[in-house]
Amino acid sequence: MQLKIKESLIYLIFGASGDLTKRKLVPALYSLFVQDLLPDKFALLAVSRSEYSDEEFRISMKAAIREFKEIADVSGIDEFVAKIYYEPIQVSEAEAYSTLKKRLELIRKSDDISGNTIFYLSTPPSLYGVIPQHLASVGLNKRKDGWKRLIIEKPFGYDLDSALKLKDQLLKHWKEEQLYRIDHYLGKETVQNLLVTRFSNGIFEPLWNRNFIDHVEVTSAERIGVEGRGGYYESSGALRDMVQNHLLQVVALTAMESPSSLEPDAIRNEILKVFQSLRPINKEDVSKIAIRGQYLSSSIKGQNTVGYREEEGVNNESSTETFVALKFYIDNWRWGGVPFYIRTGKRLPTRVTEVVIHFKSTPHILFAQDNVAHSDNQLVIRIQPDEGILLKFGMKTPGTGFEVQTVNMNFHYSDLTTKRIPSAYERLIYDSIKGDATLFARTEEVLLAWKFLSPVLEAWKENNDIPLYGYPAGTWGPESSDSLIEGKGMTWRYPCKNLTDDGIYCEL
Numbered sequence: 001m002q003l004k005i006k007e008s009l010i011y012l013i014f015g016a017s018g019d020l021t022k023r024k025l026v027p028a029l030y031s032l033f034v035q036d037l038l039p040d041k042f043a044l045l046a047v048s049r050s051e052y053s054d055e056e057f058r059i060s061m062k063a064a065i066r067e068f069k070e071i072a073d074v075s076g077i078d079e080f081v082a083k084i085y086y087e088p089i090q091v092s093e094a095e096a097y098s099t100l101k102k103r104l105e106l107i108r109k110s111d112d113i114s115g116n117t118i119f120y121l122s123t124p125p126s127l128y129g130v131i132p133q134h135l136a137s138v139g140l141n142k143r144k145d146g147w148k149r150l151i152i153e154k155p156f157g158y159d160l161d162s163a164l165k166l167k168d169q170l171l172k173h174w175k176e177e178q179l180y181r182i183d184h185y186l187g188k189e190t191v192q193n194l195l196v197t198r199f200s201n202g203i204f205e206p207l208w209n210r211n212f213i214d215h216v217e218v219t220s221a222e223r224i225g226v227e228g229r230g231g232y233y234e235s236s237g238a239l240r241d242m243v244q245n246h247l248l249q250v251v252a253l254t255a256m257e258s259p260s261s262l263e264p265d266a267i268r269n270e271i272l273k274v275f276q277s278l279r280p281i282n283k284e285d286v287s288k289i290a291i292r293g294q295y296l297s298s299s300i301k302g303q304n305t306v307g308y309r310e311e312e313g314v315n316n317e318s319s320t321e322t323f324v325a326l327k328f329y330i331d332n333w334r335w336g337g338v339p340f341y342i343r344t345g346k347r348l349p350t351r352v353t354e355v356v357i358h359f360k361s362t363p364h365i366l367f368a369q370d371n372v373a374h375s376d377n378q379l380v381i382r383i384q385p386d387e388g389i390l391l392k393f394g395m396k397t398p399g400t401g402f403e404v405q406t407v408n409m410n411f412h413y414s415d416l417t418t419k420r421i422p423s424a425y426e427r428l429i430y431d432s433i434k435g436d437a438t439l440f441a442r443t444e445e446v447l448l449a450w451k452f453l454s455p456v457l458e459a460w461k462e463n464n465d466i467p468l469y470g471y472p473a474g475t476w477g478p479e480s481s482d483s484l485i486e487g488k489g490m491t492w493r494y495p496c497k498n499l500t501d502d503g504i505y506c507e508l
């Protein structure tokens with residue numbers, strides 16, 4: 001259960017006129033406020049280049065809270081926005097930080113708040129090194145009058161070299177324990193439920209290893225395209241945007257050993273060990289273990305959708321991938337020889353994120369099976385939508401003979417509660433204020449993730465012979481991605497072959 005936080009603080013958001021602030025951060029902070037979880041002495045200082053007065057900014061945040069509603073109760077909006085202040089500064093200029101420091105001091109005095117401060121970097125990544133350095137130059141990294149924490153959005157670097165450089169810039173003035181790297185997948189309720197499913201049940205653990213598991217599949221599919229973020233996405237692509245962070249974190253929680261306690265470092269140490277055990281990829285093997293694709297124009301439910309290259313901000317000869325499928329191994333005792341498959345893409349038929357544990361088939365095939373899927377028991381952990389767990393196993397088809405058919409045991413997380421489930425941002429913002437770093441990625445993890453994916457990024461960049469497959473929007477990506485999956489007749493799991501609306505989960 002979440003408890004009210006007592007220690008006073010100022011929450012400072014850099015890049016406050018951007019989309020994230022109005023869509024996620026302010027609605028999440030308001031939700032915490034209206035549930036009486038924030039300290040009584042709390043202020044939000046919004047900072048960005050645009051010229052707003054406090055009052056103008058408050059009015060726009062009022063509208064944002066109503067529009068991007070995190071919680072139904074709107075009774076506290078006026079009281080909440082009265083705690084918001086705005087300071088227009090040029091964040092890249094060192095001189096601006098003495099102004100900022102003075103403003104913080106004024107708010108502290110007027111609202112009787114301690115020196116505890118969270119600095120949230122919701123800015124373009126090019127400022128992730130600059131802002132912390134400027135904050136330090138005026139002593140705003142010092143913990144003498146209260147703690148100081150830095151929250152950094154992804155992407156943490158563009159590749160291994162830039163991530164290493166950023167790490168050096170940050171750690172020059174800040175301590176690792178002051179850094180909170182947001183990976184919003186870790187804030188998702190059902191991602192955390194992976195830990196509970198695995199470590200609170202005696203039935204799964206004995207089976208959770210190479211002896212019983214054939215392979216593990218993680219899929220994160222999106223129906224949407226790049227949605228006006230073409231400029232950002234062009235320099236990112238699916239591997240950097242989704243795999244380097246979200247999907248590898250999900251893999252780590254699926255594959256990690258049980259922590260000795262729920263202490264943040266106990267959990268994060270186990271996560272780190274998974275990253276350390278990822279088998280390095282050889283650049284020469286990239287064409288065999290990775291498939292990339294890019295969505296093409298198509299007609300979805302009678303509506304024409306543009307291809308990736310026609311999106312705003314995208315080069316019309318772009319080679320950026322909007323789909324990636326990857327096969328890899330985790331070299332440790334638990335997972336030796338078990339293939340892991342990751343797949344993610346935009347403009348696929350549905351929005352779904354799931355982990356599928358495929359168990360080994362029986363050692364002897366007793367019953368006639370015309371379909372290998374009959375012998376493939378699957379545990380499907382659905383992260384979104386319709387969060388839940390599905391077990392697929394064989395049953396006798398009623399009637400004469402011994403025909404086997406696959407049946408589903410399906411648990412829906414929504415059956416547990418009618419209460420609203422806090423969003424990932426709400427959970428992570430609360431944890432950051434409480435000082436609980438469990439669900440934030442550590443520097444070492446991030447660097448190891450970049451190191452692991454570097455050969456893929458390099459091979460794709462250097463070798464034009466590696467195909468970039470086009471796939472029509474609304475399909476499951478390049479057909480050749482099935483060829484990655486080992487085993488006769490094995491394919492990815494296709495939870496729905498057809499298009500569905502977002503939020504609707506269909507199960508075959």
Ligand code: BG6
Pocket residue numbers: 222241242353
């Ligand atoms: C973000 C990516 O980190 O995650 C987006 O930048 C992607 O491209 C999004 O759409 C997916 O998040 P979710 O929570 O909708 O699965």
